[in-house]
Amino acid sequence: MITIKEVAHHAGVSMSTVSYVLSGKRSISEETKRRVEQSIVTLGYHPNAGARALASNRSRVVGLVVPLHSDQNMPIIMRFVSSIVARARDHDYDVLLLTKEAGPGEAHRVIARSMADAIVVMDVESADPRVPELRDVDAPVVLLGMPDDHEGLSCVDLDFATAGRQMASHLAERGHRSIALIGSPPSVYQRGTSYAARLLAGFQGETTKRGLLASVHSCAAGFDAVSECLDDVLHPDRGTTGLVVHNEAVLGPLLLELRRRLLDVPRDLSVITLCPDDVAENLPVPLTSIAVPAQELGAIAVEMVMARLGRELAPEVRLLQPLLTDRGSTAAR
Amino acid sequence: MITIKEVAHHAGVSMSTVSYVLSGKRSISEETKRRVEQSIVTLGYHPNAGARALASNRSRVVGLVVPLHSDQNMPIIMRFVSSIVARARDHDYDVLLLTKEAGPGEAHRVIARSMADAIVVMDVESADPRVPELRDVDAPVVLLGMPDDHEGLSCVDLDFATAGRQMASHLAERGHRSIALIGSPPSVYQRGTSYAARLLAGFQGETTKRGLLASVHSCAAGFDAVSECLDDVLHPDRGTTGLVVHNEAVLGPLLLELRRRLLDVPRDLSVITLCPDDVAENLPVPLTSIAVPAQELGAIAVEMVMARLGRELAPEVRLLQPLLTDRGSTAAR
DNA sequence: GAATTGAATCGAAGCGCTTCGAACGTGGTT
DNA sequence: AACCACGTTCGAAGCGCTTCGATTCAATTC
Numbered sequence A, B: 001m002i003t004i005k006e007v008a009h010h011a012g013v014s015m016s017t018v019s020y021v022l023s024g025k026r027s028i029s030e031e032t033k034r035r036v037e038q039s040i041v042t043l044g045y046h047p048n049a050g051a052r053a054l055a056s057n058r059s060r061v062v063g064l065v066v067p068l069h070s071d072q073n074m075p076i077i078m079r080f081v082s083s084i085v086a087r088a089r090d091h092d093y094d095v096l097l098l099t100k101e102a103g104p105g106e107a108h109r110v111i112a113r114s115m116a117d118a119i120v121v122m123d124v125e126s127a128d129p130r131v132p133e134l135r136d137v138d139a140p141v142v143l144l145g146m147p148d149d150h151e152g153l154s155c156v157d158l159d160f161a162t163a164g165r166q167m168a169s170h171l172a173e174r175g176h177r178s179i180a181l182i183g184s185p186p187s188v189y190q191r192g193t194s195y196a197a198r199l200l201a202g203f204q205g206e207t208t209k210r211g212l213l214a215s216v217h218s219c220a221a222g223f224d225a226v227s228e229c230l231d232d233v234l235h236p237d238r239g240t241t242g243l244v245v246h247n248e249a250v251l252g253p254l255l256l257e258l259r260r261r262l263l264d265v266p267r268d269l270s271v272i273t274l275c276p277d278d279v280a281e282n283l284p285v286p287l288t289s290i291a292v293p294a295q296e297l298g299a300i301a302v303e304m305v306m307a308r309l310g311r312e313l314a315p316e317v318r319l320l321q322p323l324l325t326d327r328g329s330t331a332a333r
Numbered sequence C: 001g002a003a004t005t006g007a008a009t010c011g012a013a014g015c016g017c018t019t020c021g022a023a024c025g026t027g028g029t030t
Numbered sequence D: 001a002a003c004c005a006c007g008t009t010c011g012a013a014g015c016g017c018t019t020c021g022a023t024t025c026a027a028t029t030c
Helices: A004-011 A015-023 A030-043 A049-056 A074-090 A106-112 A130-135 A160-173 A186-190 A194-210 A223-233 A248-260 A277-281 A294-310 B004-011 B015-023 B030-043 B049-056 B074-090 B106-112 B130-135 B160-173 B186-190 B194-210 B223-233 B248-260 B277-281 B294-310
Strands: A061-066 A094-099 A118-121 A141-144 A154-158 A178-183 A213-218 A242-245 A270-274 A288-290 A317-320 B061-066 B094-099 B118-121 B141-144 B154-158 B178-183 B213-218 B242-245 B270-274 B288-290 B317-320
Touching: A004 A015, A004 A030, A015 A030, A049 B049, A061 A074, A061 A106, A074 A094, A074 A294, A074 B074, A074 B094, A094 A106, A094 B074, A106 A118, A106 A130, A118 A130, A118 A294, A130 A141, A141 A294, A154 A160, A154 A194, A154 A294, A160 A178, A160 A194, A160 A242, A160 A270, A160 A288, A178 A194, A178 A223, A186 A194, A194 A213, A213 A223, A223 A248, A242 A248, A248 A270, A248 B248, A277 A288, A294 A317, B004 B015, B004 B030, B015 B030, B061 B074, B061 B106, B074 B094, B074 B294, B094 B106, B106 B118, B106 B130, B118 B130, B118 B294, B130 B141, B141 B294, B154 B160, B154 B194, B154 B294, B160 B178, B160 B194, B160 B242, B160 B270, B160 B288, B178 B194, B178 B223, B186 B194, B186 B213, B194 B213, B213 B223, B223 B248, B242 B248, B248 B270, B277 B288, B294 B317
Parallel strands: A061 A094, A061 A118, A118 A141, A141 A154, A154 A317, A178 A213, A178 A242, A242 A270, A270 A288, B061 B094, B061 B118, B118 B141, B141 B154, B154 B317, B178 B213, B178 B242, B242 B270, B270 B288
Antiparallel strands: A094 B094
């Protein structure tokens, strides 16, 4: 193993000079810098992370708590992970993989052992049991998702309430008077997944305000469940003409089932949804949708964490405003 | 931060004694051990990972290279990740998340810097460009998947060739004389995904040996692609009566489309597939299938890596034998 | 009773790096 | 000519841990 000492010797300078060339924390003459960099390449030097962490009190690692068993939405979780890793690497940070399933305390463990400098937590729920523990973690923590009680914690999330409102408005403005929300399976609501509840609240607030007829349906994945759900949604008594779907897993089967029933989107039924853009684009019928900006949310989480590494910064909640893309799946009536 | 020194002082022993209590590498009297452990709890001591790594030359971290942008199969990738993290934690190891997309060299970087003691690489392809680089990594490396040229490398994978053979046999033994394989989209074969090619080879070997009529179809996800593919598969000239599906994403639409065409499984068409057990169980028609033993493969990868940490061990290829579960989706004819 | 053993513990030398204060020129000020 | 300031560089003191003799002491052996 090549050490900084050998590099120093090879370049004819002291260890500290090499260190300063690497960190840029003190000015070094061009000539010396060149020589040192040359030696580093020639010898194939790689700084030892442990030694660095020990001396500098910084591991250059962020811990990421990922829900690995989550029943659904793996692809979208991966988008988050992917953007978080990429942004962290931009800051020359690595990512330590912690699992939600391993329980709380994982975050505390890696911080207490100085394995990581900060923590990002994904898939945070309304009454997430991890939240209290996270408050006690002695390092910057950023949550992806917003628990009900987020006092003293930094969070990033999509503004689901506004998204709910916006989708309801979108239909209302096109003259729909009776609309339905197809949401996640009951388990998601029971678990108190905060985003589902917030979207629902926004949706209901808006429909109430506008005096629309609104029904809400919890729907599991699977073709039979979807078909059953549609029976309910489309019951003649309701006169439903617009559909808000907040359940990615259901979109494919739903559109198929509508086709099977010879119902055209948007002629017979307007549909708007919340899902990643490329999903909305690649459905049998492209859907007007609000995007889940996984990339941006991940990037912001990393930015927030990095900003809090050096200085003491107040906790902050950042709600990304929803962005609606019209793909023509909603019609006026 | 509580250090080992403070623990030692609190317990009235030397630092080394505390260290030996923790590592168990030398015998310590019951009495002393008790006192030290008590002090550790009282003071809330957590060993500093960097210092430990520096002194012991072991980071207790394994690097895991994950394909984060992979077009498909995120859920199954997560299963692998999940089992790898869990098994690594069993060995008191943490997992550093590296992405396939960040390029090769990531593995080398973390090893050279002593950020990790070993590397596990997922989603290895036939002619994986990472393979040559991995040979030069100065640490144990285990591949999940088997590149064509795996000399000098340790690999774990399902025996896809046998799986292909086995599925063909299964249908042949039930009297099917003309069968079809529905595989992954062309991109997967072009990319040279090793498992797809191996399954195909096994399938073709077996059908040839048995003198069956066999057709092979590459099929993209999406309902239209599936429908089109079925037109081809079920063309009357072929007389296809049995279907082998090696493309998880296609299963749902496929079964739906068959239902739409009023074809009953297994009465009109026998179907057998390779996918995780719970997927096979939860389809509209439960399918007879060969399982993708993600848990086991992940666990074995970790075992292999751990076994190679201390001693020098020869590279090894381990192919898990396929396990077929009959769910009644294939009939005799 | 001296010598031998082995269990239990201690002390100190690193592991490879960062960082702080000091030192050394050099050039510009007074 | 003495002084200061500044840009560069060096030396050394840690950072918190592991590990390798060395030491101690009691139990055993001859």
